[in-house]
Amino acid sequence: MIGPRQVEQGVLFYNFSLDVHVPPDHLLRAIDRFVDLSDLRQELAPFYSATGRPSVDPELMMRMLIIGYCCGIRSERRLCEEVHLNLAYRWFCRLGLEGRVPDHSTFSKNRHGRFRECDLLRRLFETVLQRCIEEGLVGGEGFAIDGSLIKADASRQTCVPGAEGLPADTMSRAVEEYLTVLDDAAFGAATSVKPKFISPADPAARWTGAQGGPAYFAYTVNYLIDTDHAIIVDVEPTTAIRQAEVTAAKRMIERTMARFELYPESLAGDTGYGSGEMLGWLVYEQGIEPHIPVFDKSTRTDGTFSRGDFVYDHEGDVYFCPAGKMLTSKGTLVNDGATLLYLASKYDCDECALKSRCCPNTPARKVPRSIYEGARDMARDILQSKEGRTSQRLRKKVEMLFAHLKRILHLDRLRLRGPNGARDEFHLAATAQNLRKLAKLIPIPQPKPV
Known part of the structure; x- marks a missing residue:
């Protein structure tokens, strides 16, 4: 039997709760546990006038922006429309059924003004990160x-x-x-x-x-x-x-x-961070192990010996060529003080049977060594270890x-x-990704059976 036709009937009172109509497994319900904007008003207070008309609640704007970036709503105009119509969005923004959604132009006014003046979006990102640390995810x-x-x-x-x-x-x-x-x-x-x-x-x-x-x-x-x-x-x-x-x-x-x-x-x-200067900064100044491939262009393609064919003696601070001859340095720095030159003896090179494969166009062989070569060697050793291969996967x-x-x-x-x-966009996006990660890894506590 066909059901009766639905006819709109106005009533005076409704028994309606937004909280009941938001599903327990909804993304925003899981995220809401980790959004703490209690200090927002205190931080923004110096940037508001003591007189004039009441402004739009900054916490409302922050919650709307979180919705936009968590749910992939790129347009602020469309975001305002979605918050106006979507019950879950209204619940997350604490708007109720009759709360007024601000105009989209409000976001531009505040973004170019007080939000940037107090670095609000950076503070929002750090607040969420601090929650991740407290939850043991870092x-x-x-x-x-x-x-x-x-x-x-x-x-x-x-x-x-x-x-x-x-x-x-x-x-x-x-x-x-x-x-x-x-x-x-x-x-x-x-x-x-x-x-x-x-x-x-x-x-x-x-x-x-x-x-x-x-x-x-x-x-x-x-x-x-x-x-x-x-x-x-x-x-x-x-x-x-x-x-x-x-x-x-x-x-x-x-x-x-x-x-x-x-x-x-x-x-x-990746290799983009494998320059000698960067590796030296990590090892010598910060004490951080570089699990990074070394950026190295010393390999030759003309058939002559590359720098890797020469053996460095750490104790004597000298190089030995493939023929066993010694290359020493006078402490001469080149390339703005970043490279130390090691030179072979012209007498040794003239009588060497490997000269045609080593330095056919110069009287003696020169080998450059970066002042950060110790950090570069450390990075090479780490990358060949089990820990280094694991880090590259991570x-x-x-x-x-x-x-x-x-x-x-x-x-x-x-x-x-x-x-x-x-x-601004990158901070909001990173905040949204951390919030989604919190919601995924920390389940909503289930009520205990009575």
Whole structure:
């Protein structure tokens, strides 16, 4: 028998609870346990006027942003619409059935103002990270690091040649931010090479073709993670240059040590972090084992002996060539003081039967040795050990986080412009990923049977 037609009937009172209608296994219910914004008002109080109309609750805006980045809602306009209609979103935002959702323009006003002035999104990220530490998800012994390119909100069709620079009449918030980071080692000072093209819309974004396809403007998001449960312990935006990623790595390690007293025993990374200077900084200054492949271009391809064919004697501080002759150093430093030269005797080389395979075009053989060669040797030995091979497998967890960031959270292209916009988006995305990890690894306590 067909059921009766549903006819809308107005009633005076409803017995309705949002909490009952949010499923027990809903993502936001699992996340809500770890969102503590109790100190938010106190931190923001100095940035509000004592008079005037009451403002939108900052905790409401933070909860809405958490929903947006946890659920992959990239548009703030659409986020406001979804919060208005979705019961679970209303429950998470403490809006009830009749609470008013703020206009999308409110986020822009606060983001460019008081949120950045008090570094609120950084504080939010650190609050969630502190909760991860308290829950025992951060071991603090093994860290891994990597960076990934994120497309900027800049069109390839409106770019100008880098040699010409920006047009004189170009001025916007993104341009002002670009001018402030020209001397920053993570942005403008990362390299002296001028980019092929510059975007007037977002000049801090770097023109790159690193992925092999058509070139585009991009930023790099850098993650420092704990390898136990892939918790993000720090995040930093940089321009899309490898030198800038190394600078970000140093900043994140030092900041993590200072703010959370996390002193890792090892750091895993790819060859991009395997320069002698970086390895020397890890070993000699920080006491961290480098589980990183060494960046080495000493292997020759012309058939002559490479540097690896020469044996170094640590006690005598000399090299021995394949013929058993000694190469000594007078302490001469080259390459801005980063390399020490060891020279063979011209008399030995003239009479050597292996000269044609060693130095056919020079009177005597020279062997350069980096002042960080001890750290490089340590990295080579570690990488051949069982611990080093394990660290390289664990390093893949960073790449999995980047895949999750782009495929699930839909942050494959930035919505905000400028270094500050990239920083805001990366902090919110890292916060969302840590919250989702907390919700996944720590189940909701089940009520005890009566």
